[in-house]
Structures are given as C-alpha cells and as structure tokens.
Amino acid sequence: MKQVEITPEVIEEHGLTSEEYEYILSIMGRTPTIVELGIFSVMWSEHASYKNSVKLLKTLPKDGPYMLAKAGDENAGVVDIGDGLAICFKIESHNHPSALEPYHGAATGVGGILRDIFTMGARPIAALNSLRFGLPNNFDTRYLIREAVHGISYYGNSFGVPTVGGEIYFEPCYEGNPLVNAMAVGLVKHDKIARSAAKGVGNLVVYVGAKTGRDGIHGTTFASVEISDESASMRSAIQVGDPFYQKLLLEATLEVINAGLVVGIQDMGAAGLTCSSSEMAGKGEVGIEMHTDRIPQREEGMTPYEIMLSESQERMLVIVEPKDYPAVEAVFHKWDLEVVVVGEVIEEQVLRIVHDGVVEAEIPPEYLILGGKAPVYTRETQEPEYFQRLKNTDLSKLDLSQDPAKELLAMLAHHNLCSRAKVYQQYDHMVQIGTVVEPGSDAAVVAIKGTDKAIALCTDCNSRYCYLDPYEGTRAAVAESALNVAVSGAKPLAISNCLNFGNPYKPEIYWGFGQAIKGMGDACRALDTPVTGGNVSLYNENPESAVYPTPVIGMLGLLEDMKLAITQFFKNEGDLIMLVGNQPQDLGASQYLEMRHGMVAGKVPKLDIDAHKRLIDLLQELSSQKLLKSAHDVSDGGLGVALAECLFGNRDLGAMVTLPTLDNPILSLFGEVQSTVIISFKPSDLEAVTQLVQQAKLKHWILGEVTSDGTLKIKDTLELSTQELYSTWRDALQLK
Amino acid sequence: MRVSVITFPGSNCDIDSRDVFADLGHDSRTIWHKDTDLQNPDLVVLPGGFSYGDYLRSGALARFSPVMKEVISFAKQGGYILGICNGFQVLTEAQLLPGSLLANENLDFICRHQYIRVETGNSPWTHGLDKGRILDIPIAHKKGRYHLDQESLKRLEDNDQVIFRYADEEGRITPEANPNGSVNNIAGICSENRRILGMMPHPERAATKAVVSSDGYEILKAFESYLASGN
Numbered sequence: 010m011k012q013v014e015i016t017p018e019v020i021e022e023h024g025l026t027s028e029e030y031e032y033i034l035s036i037m038g039r040t041p042t043i044v045e046l047g048i049f050s051v052m053w054s055e056h057a058s059y060k061n062s063v064k065l066l067k068t069l070p071k072d073g074p075y076m077l078a079k080a081g082d083e084n085a086g087v088v089d090i091g092d093g094l095a096i097c098f099k100i101e102s103h104n105h106p107s108a109l110e111p112y113h114g115a116a117t118g119v120g121g122i123l124r125d126i127f128t129m130g131a132r133p134i135a136a137l138n139s140l141r142f143g144l145p146n147n148f149d150t151r152y153l154i155r156e157a158v159h160g161i162s163y164y165g166n167s168f169g170v171p172t173v174g175g176e177i178y179f180e181p182c183y184e185g186n187p188l189v190n191a192m193a194v195g196l197v198k199h200d201k202i203a204r205s206a207a208k209g210v211g212n213l214v215v216y217v218g219a220k221t222g223r224d225g226i227h228g229t230t231f232a233s234v235e236i237s238d239e240s241a242s243m244r245s246a247i248q249v250g251d252p253f254y255q256k257l258l259l260e261a262t263l264e265v266i267n268a269g270l271v272v273g274i275q276d277m278g279a280a281g282l283t284c285s286s287s288e289m290a291g292k293g294e295v296g297i298e299m300h301t302d303r304i305p306q307r308e309e310g311m312t313p314y315e316i317m318l319s320e321s322q323e324r325m326l327v328i329v330e331p332k333d334y335p336a337v338e339a340v341f342h343k344w345d346l347e348v349v350v351v352g353e354v355i356e357e358q359v360l361r362i363v364h365d366g367v368v369e370a371e372i373p374p375e376y377l378i379l380g381g382k383a384p385v386y387t388r389e390t391q392e393p394e395y396f397q398r399l400k401n402t403d404l405s406k407l408d409l410s411q412d413p414a415k416e417l418l419a420m421l422a423h424h425n426l427c428s429r430a431k432v433y434q435q436y437d438h439m440v441q442i443g444t445v446v447e448p449g450s451d452a453a454v455v456a457i458k459g460t461d462k463a464i465a466l467c468t469d470c471n472s473r474y475c476y477l478d479p480y481e482g483t484r485a486a487v488a489e490s491a492l493n494v495a496v497s498g499a500k501p502l503a504i505s506n507c508l509n510f511g512n513p514y515k516p517e518i519y520w521g522f523g524q525a526i527k528g529m530g531d532a533c534r535a536l537d538t539p540v541t542g543g544n545v546s547l548y549n550e551n552p553e554s555a556v557y558p559t560p561v562i563g564m565l566g567l568l569e570d571m572k573l574a575i576t577q578f579f580k581n582e583g584d585l586i587m588l589v590g591n592q593p594q595d596l597g598a599s600q601y602l603e604m605r606h607g608m609v610a611g612k613v614p615k616l617d618i619d620a621h622k623r624l625i626d627l628l629q630e631l632s633s634q635k636l637l638k639s640a641h642d643v644s645d646g647g648l649g650v651a652l653a654e655c656l657f658g659n660r661d662l663g664a665m666v667t668l669p670t671l672d673n674p675i676l677s678l679f680g681e682v683q684s685t686v687i688i689s690f691k692p693s694d695l696e697a698v699t700q701l702v703q704q705a706k707l708k709h710w711i712l713g714e715v716t717s718d719g720t721l722k723i724k725d726t727l728e729l730s731t732q733e734l735y736s737t738w739r740d741a742l743q744l745k
Numbered sequence: 746m747r748v749s750v751i752t753f754p755g756s757n758c759d760i761d762s763r764d765v766f767a768d769l770g771h772d773s774r775t776i777w778h779k780d781t782d783l784q785n786p787d788l789v790v791l792p793g794g795f796s797y798g799d800y801l802r803s804g805a806l807a808r809f810s811p812v813m814k815e816v817i818s819f820a821k822q823g824g825y826i827l828g829i830c831n832g833f834q835v836l837t838e839a840q841l842l843p844g845s846l847l848a849n850e851n852l853d854f855i856c857r858h859q860y861i862r863v864e865t866g867n868s869p870w871t872h873g874l875d876k877g878r879i880l881d882i883p884i885a886h887k888k889g890r891y892h893l894d895q896e897s898l899k900r901l902e903d904n905d906q907v908i909f910r911y912a913d914e915e916g917r918i919t920p921e922a923n924p925n926g927s928v929n930n931i932a933g934i935c936s937e938n939r940r941i942l943g944m945m946p947h948p949e950r951a952a953t954k955a956v957v958s959s960d961g962y963e964i965l966k967a968f969e970s971y972l973a974s975g976n
Binding site: 163166169252253254256257430438440441444447456458571 | 761800857887953
C-alpha cells in the first residue's frame, strides 16, 4: 500500500482538531500512519468516544438491586428478573443513515441493536422503535416514513423478533433529520452471560459472520486522499443489512456461547473491526495482534485502512481458547458462515495491525476507548433566549369557547394522536408466541418462556415538553415511561436511553443536553430505575435549526404473573370509571395548544415525583389484588383523548362521564397533566379501590361508568358514538 | 403423536410450532434442513419464516433443501403435513399443493388478527368443527395472496379442498375481509388426499396461555381427534 502523507488537510478530513492531533503525537511519539490516524479518528469520533457527553452521563444512577451488568461495562445493561434469568436491553439511534437512505438506515439500526443483545448471549425476545419525522403532509416526508418503516419491518420480521411497541411523532423540527431509534430486548440465563473483554495470552482472535466490504467507510476521507487505486469509485457510506444472514449468526453465536466455547465476544457495529478489537483489548487489559490480510473480504484489493474502518454488517469478533477452536469452527460451518482465525491475544498492551507481514498500526488500546484515556470535553453552556419567553407566555387570554365534540374529533385525527396501526401492523409483533399485550396499549407485555412472568416495555419522550423545558421534559419522559409499564400491571425496573440532540458546540444545545441529563438522573433516582446504558446522537440538525431535544426513554418493567397484565381498554358495562391524579391548570405545552392555536409555549405540566412514585405503587397494589379491569395513562391530548382511547378495545361499549369540573370543558378535556390515570373496576370493588387510593394520598374523582350503548356521553359537554370516534382515529394517518 | 418441524435456514416459527405441539403433550422436535431422517413422524410441520431470506421467491430455494426429498416422499406415502405461512409457500413451490402465493395487494407486510371461516369439516384439520365456524387466527406475511388459474380453482372448489377463507367477524366473505387480495378469499387449502394443509394464518400463534387469541387450539385439537379416531 502507498504510504499516505499526514498533512493538515488529511487530519482535518478525519475530523480531528489540531489539539487532538497533538495528543496523538504525544501518545505515539512519532507521526502516525494513515491506518493509525483512521483508527484514532473513528475511535475519537463523537459516536464512539462520547467525548462531549461522557462526563455528564457519568452522573446518571447506574446501581440498583436488579443490576447484573452496569452501564458501560458491557454492550448492554443486564437486569435480574429472578429464577436465574436476566433481561438485557438497549436503545440506539440510526438517525443520519436513515435520513440519507431510510430503508437500509433503519434496517441496519435494527440489526445493530439486535447484535448488541445476542453478543451478550441473550436471545432477542422483543424489539421496539421510537421514530420522529417532519409533518406527514408532503410526499418527501411520507416517503421517508414509509421506507424507514419498511426497513424496520424487513429486518425485524425476517430476523424473527416481535416488534411490540414504540412511538412515532411528527414535528417540523425533524424535517430532513428524522430520528430512528431502535430498542432490543433479550433473555439470558445468569450463567450464560457473555463478556466482551479479551483474556488469556495466546488465545485466538476469531472473525465470524459476513465478509468485509467497503460499505460504511466514512467515504469522503479515503476518496479524497486517494488511499488506493480501488477506492476511487466512491461507495455508499451507508451499510446494507441482511437479516437472513444475521438470523444464522444469531443461532450460531448462541450455540457457541451456550456450549461454553467463548472467552470474549464483541459485535462489529460502528467503527467495525477497529472498535471491537480495541475495546476487547482495552477492557481485558491485554493486547491484540490482528492480521487484516486474513479478514474475509467481499471485494479485492482492500487496504488495511478500509478493512479496519469498514462497517459491513453481521460480523463478530470472538476470543477462543486454541483447544476449543475446532468446535467453534464446526458450529459456524454448520450455519454456512465465515469463521477465520485473524490474530491472537498478546501480553503487550497494544493493538497491532499487520497486513502482509507489515505492521500498519500499533496503538495502546487504553487511548482509544471510552473509560480509558480518549479525550473528554466539557462544552460551554448558555440558556437559550426562547426559554424564559416561552415558559412565561400568557395563556390566560386564549379563546376556549370551541365546541368540545368537534375538538375531540379533531384531536383524535391529529397526526400525533391518531392510531399507529398502519405502522405497527407492518411489524410482526406476534412471532415467538409470547405477546400478552399487543401494540396499541400503554406498554407491550411479553411473556417469559418457561415461567409465569412477563415483562412490560415501552419507549417515551414528549419532545415538545423537552424543547420548552429540557429538565422538566426529561423528568416527565422517565415518569411517563414508568407509568406506562405500571398501568400495564408491571413494576418499573430500569431504563435505557437514546439522547438525540443538536450540535454540542452550540452552547444552547449543550445547555439543553445538561438539563436533560440532570432531569433524567433526578427522576431515575426517585423512581429507583437505574440507567442501564444507552446511546447519544448529537448533530441532529437541518438547515433551519436543531431538532427538539429528544431524550427517548426505553423502560423495562416486570410482572411476576402474566395473568396480571392490564390493558387500557374498558371491559364491561357497569364498571366504574375513576380518575386518579391531577387536573390541568392551563393549556401550557399541550398538543391542543399547538393544534388549535399554533403555539408551542407555556409551562410543562408540573411533576411531583413523590406523588408519581405513590401512584406507581398504588397501581402495583391494585393490580396484585386483581381490582383493576383497565388502566390508562392520561398523557398527550389530555383526558378527552385518553377517555376515547379507553373505548377503542370494544366499540360496542360507551361511557357516561361527568367531568371533575364544568368550569371550562376545553381545559378539562385537553389540558395536559402528569401522574394521572383512568382506571375502571367492578362497582362492588369501589370501597376497596377508594381505600387504597386514599392511603396513597392521591386525588381522585369518580368520572362515571362504562355503558353498553356505544356512545361517549360527557355531561353537558359532548355526545359522540364510539364508532365515529374510533373510525376518525383509526383512519387519520396517511402514509401513502 | 410424533411431530417433526423442519428448520430451514431463515425459518423463525420452527421453535414456536415445536413448542405448541409439545405443550399439548406430543413428542415434538425440529429437524435441520440438511438432515435426511424425518425421525418417523406422524406429522411434518413446515413452519413460518423467511427460509433462505426469501431470496428469489418465498419458498423457492427451501424446496431444494436436502430434507425436502424426504418430505416429498413422506407426502407421496400419504403422510400428514402442515405448512404454515412460509411453509405453505414451500408446499406450493414443491408442488405438493396447487397455486402460488403472490405479494399482498397493498405490497406491505401485514401482521394482525384475522377471522377465518371453516369451509368444510371434511379434513383432518377441521375434523369435528362445524362448517361456518369463525376463528381468530393471526396473519403475518408480505406474500400471502393466494393465486390459481380459473380452471384449477374450479377443481379446487369442486373438490372441497378450500379449508379456510378470510371472513369478517360475522363470517361474511367480503373484499373488505380479505387482507391480501387472495382469490376467493382463500386462506388455507388441502391436497387431493386431504392430508396436506397449507395455510397463511398462524394457528400456533393462537395456542398458548400468553397470547390474545386461543382459537388455534381448535385446529390443533381437530387434528388430534382425527388421529385418535383412527382415520
């Protein structure tokens, strides 16, 4: 290979600052080779190093009685669910690839997070996704939505994991920079959890999975420095996924892990071989010598630079004792997958890359990895100008005289509130025959095979709240996710998070990021739900502006008995309907304010986290005593939308309701609140329920009862047939 | 009974199918597609999934798997075979059942609950079930639009080989109740000897204590009672 001269232009094209390059010189004591520069460049990129976020992330609570592997220790957090079983879960972004190539961008996002889970020895049992797009009112955006959904559907369905939940919202700020966050959840026995550290000098470094190609290499760099004659033809920087291949890789990987043949294992996601080899060596405090010429290659003439930086999908690096190699080889051959010894674990703590006998790179891995000596920064912060202004907007003079019936129908047809069935019906949500509560209720509930247990899962983030107040908005996101699993009958255990923000070098953005982390930490500490890990995605901007701060929370909850799962839907005529929680103070930050008055303004509904915790505990108690017929969180759209949603399970039912106050129906119906739920129960259980609610010191109102006349009647306010409400809501989302 | 579920590379409902029969107390196992011993089954199940990644055409490559030679000879000897979803596609590709499965009319993958109507009690799979019985059996496919030329279709209908049709809650066979555009709302058919059933809906997804519908038990139990009755 031609030696490329390291000029200031080459350094800049690798995204390294002059300070960072000076640091490289001091580490190496010489000018780096181009392969070394490439390795530093990807490992010190925001994506791999978290250099602008890690200091803040370290303030998040990581400990808890259920934690088996903490955030940062492994590819994903591991949470004990009893009986020797554990859940391994994580959420990750694939925003920029999805903006450019939505189908493969979204598909490989799903593939990458699934690989993170089964690398740990866990079989994926559920997937969720959290999506944000611009308004679905033009062809380009609808194309992005359709293709991203197709990509997720293609990958998850073929792979055979049920996609059971998630969210999709539309705001102008996501135009041109959609968010595609994918979450995967796996089940593993405690004694089968695989580790990522390389150990044992003399052990083999084994490459398994698909061949390495030129896909995913940060295209502009290598093309402009003419690294090889071959690379002149620019390839797409977007990886292409193959779920069929990954399904084979899953089965083979779990087979070798369960047979006890694996010392350490790491998947190749972002930064491919570079990241996996340096992290494995760094975590194990050993070195790795790897021969890039032995890597299976999809095309001829690939340079070590390209091989090390490729982000081809469906690949793994495995550390194996030499005596076990024949058995490992046999398993991968059975599944018709590549398996090659590409190097070995060495004592000297160095990542040494050799190509055709020539040493191309030699870097101590501790300087490359997160938690090691890679650079970390604290950025400047500045409260944005809009913050106080929008928060203190006077909402007292709004015209609230609209017809509540018309407004309820308009809200149910709103793109952020209407049915998501056209999306989730494209995802196989029933494979693996354990889906207890299907998409469309507050949280999905998935049975744990071989037990009576089930887990509840959801993702949440009201980014309008986070824009208006990143601290309160993020606290609210954690609180809502906990409530969503609690109304499903589960105890909230732990979260994963995906932090989608703009450019951290803008002080206003970094301020929001810091506020969000603080809010998340405070809420997680109060609710005893530690942060098991997650992902940070910065630079989410379009030419107009940054996206709303969007810290998506993925919540895990546990039900000891799957039969205690609850849905949001009313069940029987005559059941009483009770509202537990709060009454709205104004229309601040609400979806209604945005829809009817075109305003994103006001104060985020106030969250009393102690009352919130009491509400979650109350729901646990009510469900364990089997007192609940249904439970539904009142969130986006307020009480009016939530009441209608309770009716969408059985359209023959209706409800006769009196609002807690008749002062202002629009405010009562569409004002938004925290820590509030609608529950229904048998009339004979009224006393028992009331007693528990009073013990929890929570405000409550009997709203009325479930009827069989298929009509929602709200006294002195509105009367609409359930069928009209339902069809308006069901048919509103247009994707084609 | 002894149940052998075939695992093709890319099958993803093989374990589900195996477990559902095992839960009912049957001796149920998976057979790797490179194996050639079906292990003396009473029933062979071709499960759902994406065998060979759906490359070329759904089911088109799976029919060339080594194990399929055995499955075909098992069929020729009058063996019982259940093909679900991708398994139905493999059965048509292997010409053990007539017709083919095309892309859904709306071109999207569709996963949802679906009512199907029992069209005849004259099959091992609907033995003892009333004609007209409505079952909630989930569907999950992108290529489930059953297609057959007019002449063959007439023969299929005349021979009473249509076992299930897509229907609405009331059992009406309407275009609105047809999720994928299948001809005559056909959801499942049997072979001329009635021993091979291919169906797009997933009965194994409605036959565990965890899931929402339990109507899949009706089909599995019909088959059990048929075998028990010594037919």
